[in-house]
Amino acid sequence: METVSNSGHDLPFLPGYSFNDPTKTTFPRSQTLGYRNGYACSVLPVGASKECLHVNQLFQEMKNKKPTPTYEESKQVPPSEFVPAHVAFDKKVFLESQGIELNPPEEMALDPYTELRKNPPRMFVTPSDFDQFKQFLTFDKKVLRFYAIWDDTDRMFGETRNYIILYYLADDTVEVREVHERNDGRDPFPVLVKRQRLPKILVENSKSFPRCVLEVSDQDVQEWYTAKDFAVGKPVTMLGRTFFIYDCDKFTRDFCRDKFGLPEFPTIDVSKKPPPVIKQELPPYNGFGLIEDSAQNCFALIPKPPRKDIIKMLMGDNKVLRYRAVLESPIPEDKGRHFIFSYFLATDMVSIFEPPVRNSGFFGGKFLTKTKIAKPGSSLDKPSFYGPGDFYIGALIEVFGHRFIIQDADEYVLKYLESHADKYPQSTILSLKNHFSKPKSKTEESDSAPTPENVEMETVIKHIQERFKNCISLLEGPVYEAFQVLDKENTGSVDREKFCGVCKNFNIPVGDFLINELIRLCSSDKGKINYNNFIKAFS
Structure with a gap:
């Protein structure tokens, strides 16, 4: 069994037999790492002098101690190389110290x-025989003037502009001026290229030369523009822009002929040709209003009424040609319908009126208001309307899909056409003459024999028309329509009170002797008045 020496007493190494040496006063530790309160911590070693030993203390002592040779003199350490601060702290030095290689x-x-x-090296150049001073004295104030255009129409929104190229013979300089016109929309700066020598061919090495910073010298130019380079009919490219010369002045022509032996320059026409005229086509007629009036909407944003022939309106005022026609229709009920065509010479308009017939099934009255009637097949550009020459006996008149046949006319129609025989075809006049020259049969004469009452009524109507001729045409349609509204049974007669009320509304002078006499002739025994006979005085 092993024993442990404790204070000189040898006791067996058994549990409970380990005692501390009471004579020991220092307790050096062999490790510097330990645990305290469950956390790892470092503890400095303790020496024999009971002082803590620093880790780098021995290293610092060995570093500061200089070795000394035993048998020879010590050598001096060479001083370190001096490095300035701006070099020591340079970015490159820093990056290289971090292991980064730079280019x-x-x-x-x-x-x-x-x-x-x-200072360039001295070069010996043989002077030229050309005398610039002599050139200046000879050609001072002598300028060649060329007229050119620049065509930029190939680009979007491009246009053609006019320029004047001035070549100064005194110093071989060129100036380009733009020709401005009044209200051309451009600023008044005519000089496009100021007066200077323009290079024609540059040397190859000067392509990358910064000409926007420095002026072009003679060493950078192989050839300059001269007077020979400008001629009429020849394009010239200056500073990247191509001009076409189309004319020059008289001095320039004489100079080029005498100096260079060039023939006479012809003037080239560069005027812009007008664009082709686009034919304006009118849309198809929609059937509303007159063709001339509807076409005004295509000519202006705010349409204006078509111009009227004032002379024709004055000459044809109150002149109306009347015709009687029948309706050509496959419907059996339309065969007995008669219509009155009124042609107004002042405006070349036609109105159609259908006389009311009792128990016919048709109301009668105004069939077509005053308007111009175009012939079938006429174009919208040059419409052809019906005229007095087209209304002959037996003529077929087509009005908006309805076909009418002319059967009769007033005698005034024949008199008017004969007085203006040079304006209307002779066939129309001849058809009217033949119609009026036909003898009437006995039955027609007996049927048309006037009674005393009819003669008296016709006389009164004639006097009324002569007396109130200025307002007759204005009362025909409205008065008849008012009577039709009151005559709900379509008998052709209305009560006396209603009749007088209509006359009062239209300011018809009932108290006048002629009007009162006409009312008496149109009255019946039952107290009603036949308004059809009364309307004849206003038709």
């Missing part, structure tokens, strides 16, 4: 202006 330094780009300012 080698590059040379700085040359400045064209700085290089030009350097």
Whole structure:
């Protein structure tokens, strides 16, 4: 059994037989790591002097101690190389210290202006025999004037502009001026290229030369523009813009002929041709109103009424040609219908009136208001309307899908056409003459024999028409329509009170002797008045 020496007493190494040495006063520890309160912590070692030993203390002592040779003199340590602060803290030094490799330094780009300012090597150039001073004295105030255009119509919103190219013979300079017109919408800055020498061909090495910064020198230009490069009919490209020369002045023509032996320059016509005229087509007629009136909506945003022939209106005022026609229709009920055509010479308009017939099944009255009737097949550009020459006996008149046949006319129609025989066809006049020259049969004469009452009524109507001729045409339609509204049974007669009420509404002078006499002739024994006979005085 092992024994442990404890304070000089050898006791067996058994549990309970381990005692601390009471004579021991220092307790050095062999480790520097331990645990305290469950956390790992470092503890500095304790030396024999009961002082804590620092970790780097021995290293610092060994570093500061310089070795000394035993048998020879000590050598001096070479001083370290001095490094300035701006180098020691440079970005490259820092990056290289961190292990980052950088590219080698590059040379700085040359400045064209700085290089030009350097003293160039001396070059010996043979002077030219050309005397610029002599050229100035000879050609001073002599300028070649060329007229050119720049066509930019290939681009979007491009246009053609006029320019004047001035070539100064005194110093071989060129100036380009733009020709401005009044109200052309451009600022009044005529100079496009100021007076300067223009290069024609540049040397190959000068393509990358910054001409926007420095002026072009003679070393950068292989050939300059001269007077030979400008000629009529020849395009010229200057500073990236191509001009076409189409004319020049008289001095320029004489100079080019005498100096260069060129023939006479012809003037080239560069005027812009007008665009083709687009024919304006009118839309199809919709049937409302007159064709001339409806067409005004296609000519202007705010339509205006068509112009009227004032002379014709004055000459044809109150002149009306009347015709009697029948309706051509496959419907049996339409065969007995008669119509009165009224042709107004002042406006070339036609109105159609259907006389009311009792127990016919038709109300009668106004069939068509005053309007122009176009012939079938007429175009909208040049419409052809019916005229007095088209209304002959037996003529077929087509009115908006209805077909009428002319059977009779007033004698005034024949008199009017004969007085203006040069304006109307002779066939129309001849048909009316033959119609009025036919003898009537005995039955027609007996049927048409006037009675005393009819003669008296016709006389009164004639006097009324002569007396109230200015307002007769205005009362025909409205008065008849008012009577029809009151005559609900369509008997052709109304009561005396209703009759007087209508006359009062239309300001018909009932108290007048002629009007009162006509009312008496139209009255019946039952106290009613036949308004059909009364309306004849206003038709």
